Amino acid sequence: MPQFFMNKRLIILLVGIIILVALIGFSLRDREQISWPEQFIKDTAGFVQNIFAKPANLVAGFVENVQDLKNTYEENKILKSRMDEYAKIKVEVNRLQKENEELQALLDKEKDLSAYTPIHASVISRNPERWNETIIINKGEVHGVETNMAVITAEGMIGKIKSVGKITSHVQLLSAADRTNRIHATIQGSEDVYGLIDGYDDETKYLLLKEIPSDKKIEADQDVITSGFGGVFPKGLYLGKVEKVEADQYGLTQTAYIKPAANFYNIENVIVVVRDMEQPENEADKVDGS
Numbered sequence: 526m527p528q529f530f531m532n533k534r535l536i537i538l539l540v541g542i543i544i545l546v547a548l549i550g551f552s553l554r555d556r557e558q559i560s561w562p563e564q565f566i567k568d569t570a571g572f573v574q575n576i577f578a579k580p581a582n583l584v585a586g587f588v589e590n591v592q593d594l595k596n597t598y599e600e601n602k603i604l605k606s607r608m609d610e611y612a613k614i615k616v617e618v619n620r621l622q623k624e625n626e627e628l629q630a631l632l633d634k635e636k637d638l639s640a641y642t643p644i645h646a647s648v649i650s651r652n653p654e655r656w657n658e659t660i661i662i663n664k665g666e667v668h669g670v671e672t673n674m675a676v677i678t679a680e681g682m683i684g685k686i687k688s689v690g691k692i693t694s695h696v697q698l699l700s701a702a703d704r705t706n707r708i709h710a711t712i713q714g715s716e717d718v719y720g721l722i723d724g725y726d727d728e729t730k731y732l733l734l735k736e737i738p739s740d741k742k743i744e745a746d747q748d749v750i751t752s753g754f755g756g757v758f759p760k761g762l763y764l765g766k767v768e769k770v771e772a773d774q775y776g777l778t779q780t781a782y783i784k785p786a787a788n789f790y791n792i793e794n795v796i797v798v799v800r801d802m803e804q805p806e807n808e809a810d811k812v813d814g815s
Contacts, residue, residue: 638753638760640801644668648792649693658701660684662795665692673757673813675798681763681786682708682751685813686797694797699732699764700725700789708813709755710734710764712781713748716741720781722764731768731782739777743770749783755813759800 646668650661664670666689674686676696685706687697697706699722708722712734718741724733734749747767753760765786772779 638802641759642799642801644670644797644799646694646795646797648795651792657789658698658703659687660696660698660792660795662694662696662797663692664797665690665694667691669799670694670797671799674800675751675758675762675813677762677796677798678787678792678794680788681765682758683787683789683792683795685758696795698789699785700730707755708758708764709752710749711752711760712737712743712767713750714744718743719752719754722783726782729768729782731784732765734767734781734783735778737770737779737781739772739779741779743767743779743781745769749781751813757800757813759798759802762798
C-alpha cells in the first residue's frame with residue numbers, strides 16, 4: 526500500500542511537470558489572441574494595479590507638491606534677502622553717484638580756475654630808466670590782449686598787462702613799486718595757505734606775501750602759485766619759493782619773503798595768459814591786478 530501512494534505521487538508530479546511545460550510552451554508561441562485564462566489573469570492584475578496606482582500617484586503627487594512648496598519657500602526667502610541687498614546697493618549707488626557728481630563739479634571748477642589760452646609774444650623795448658618796472662611786447666588789442674592779463678615766462682610769472690595798444694602792450698613787472706600790483710597767492714603744502722603778493726623788497730629782491738594768518742606754519746622752500754581766487758589771474762601760475770617768514774609787529778599776521786621763479790632782468794620771450802574762466806564783472810571783486 527505505501528508503495529502505491531509513492532508511485533501515485535510520482536505520477537502526479539510528472540503529470541504536473543508535463544502540464545507546466547506544456548503551458549509554458551503554449552504561452553511562448555506567437556499568437557494574435559491570448560487564451561481566456563491569460564486574459565483573465567491580465568485583467569485581474571491590471572484592475573488590482575489600477576486600484577493601487579491611483580492612491581500611490583496621489584500620494585506621490587502630494588509629496589512632490591509639498592517638496593515644490595518647500596523649494597518655493599526657500600527660493601522666496603533667498604529672493605527677499607537679495608531684494609534687501611539690492612535696496613542697500615541701490616542706496617549706495619545713489620550716494621556714490623551723488624558724491625561723484627559733486628567731485629566732478631569740483632574737478633571742473635579746478636579746471637576752470639587753472640585753464641587759460643596762451644598768446645606768445647616777444648619783448649621789443651625796455652625803458653632804461655624804469656628797467657625794473659615795465660617792458661613792451663609786440664602783441665596788443667588785435668591779438669586779443671587786454672589789461673590785467675598775467676604775463677609769464679618758462680620759469681614763472683613776471684607781471685601783468687598794464688596798458689594795451691593796437692599791436693603792442695606794456696607789461697608791468699612784479700618788481701614794480703606799485704601798491705595796486707597785488708596777486709592772490711597760495712603757498713602749497715599739506716594744507717594750502719593763502720595770502721596776497723603785495724610789494725617787492727628792493728634790497729632782498731624778494732616778493733612780499735602778506736596777510737598770512739599767524740596760526741599757519743610756513744616753511745622755507747614751499748612753492749607759491751597764483752590761487753585763481755583773485756578774479757583775474759588763472760590758478761597755478763608759478764611765482765617762486767618761500768625764503769623766510771616774519772610776523773608783523775602785532776603778531777596777528779605773517780609776511781613770507783618769496784624768491785621769484787622768473788628772471789626780471791633778462792626777458793626776451795613771454796606768454797600772455799588769457800584766462801578761460803570769465804572774469805567777474807564787479808571790479809570790487811577783483812584782487813589780482815586791482
